[in-house]
Amino acid sequence: MADVLVVVDHVEGSVRKPTLELLTVARRLGTPVAVALGAGAGRTVEVLAGHGASRILVSEAGEYADFLVVPKVDALHQAVKLVDPVAVLTVSSGENKEIAARLALRLESGVVTDAVDVEAGGEGPVAVQSAFAASYTTRSRVTRGIPVITVKPNSAPVEPAAAAGAVEELAVEFSPAARGTRVVSRSARESTGRPELTEAAIVVSGGRGLGSGENFALIEALADALGAAVGASRAAVDAGWYPHAHQVGQTGKSVSPQLYIASGISGAIQHRAGMQTSKTIVAINKDAEAPIFDLADYGIVGDLHTVVPQLTEEVAAR
């Protein structure tokens, strides 16, 4: 079976869930070979081997943290040369998409971003994307070289699968450009204790219909009852009711959870662009004609100030 290179997203050795989903996708295409870079990369081994990684290439060089993306591109380029995979898979994120594009350029191949699945094909892996409020599904294939595909979080289940997990040190030779842009400071965002928006299995979002920033407490209470992340429409963010880091949509984050609850959100095309691939969409809106209902799997026509607390109470009672 052909090898599939999976780029590992981890924080100090703690593997993030979308990477485990990526290993599920990779197993459908061939034999996953993981590549983990940065501090703590060596600590990812046990988890990766438990989810199907046959080999794990590890490089803990300090360059990955000290400089922007080029050192990672150098490392992945060398990993590709070593493994010669049928595809490189990475989780869709701003940084990873930049790395994917730069890597594809070096490989003289092509990149497909924001896939919701990757299928095995006779002529190479086929990336599945969802477009125009999930009205269309496109399937595309990179026609030359080794495809680099970024896959959205929540695109596949996490499936444990024991594998050899043979560890190899990846000796990376950095290019002169690697040290071109130094990171001067980092600051951690204050933790809310809720899951990261783009990775959450459930997202509860609020819009202008909330009427005020204080009313986001209703959204947060429902989110906490469900163990969900909180999202917001741009109208709510522009009004200063919720931080921009939580904005869902064309100019915000793209989410693809199992369940998306939109409350007091009309369903503008720019909002849909960021949540249309959610598996199940529930809309709460007092206007039965709101466009969000065209997209929703379940719709509740009513005042969110009544419906959301009732929902929270019901969920908390279970």
Ligand code: FAD
């Ligand atoms: P509205 O459209 O005002 O809808 C509010 C809804 O709440 C209405 O449907 C109303 O019926 C309902 N409502 C009111 N009161 C209640 C109540 N008590 N109970 C229940 N329902 C109630 N938008 C994004 O969200 N994300 C983006 O990333 C984004 N990017 C954009 C980029 C560009 C270039 C442009 C031009 C626009 C962008 N927008 C984006 C803005 C987008 O066009 C909409 O203006 C925005 O999504 C509207 O937010 P909303 O649904 O909260 O507000």
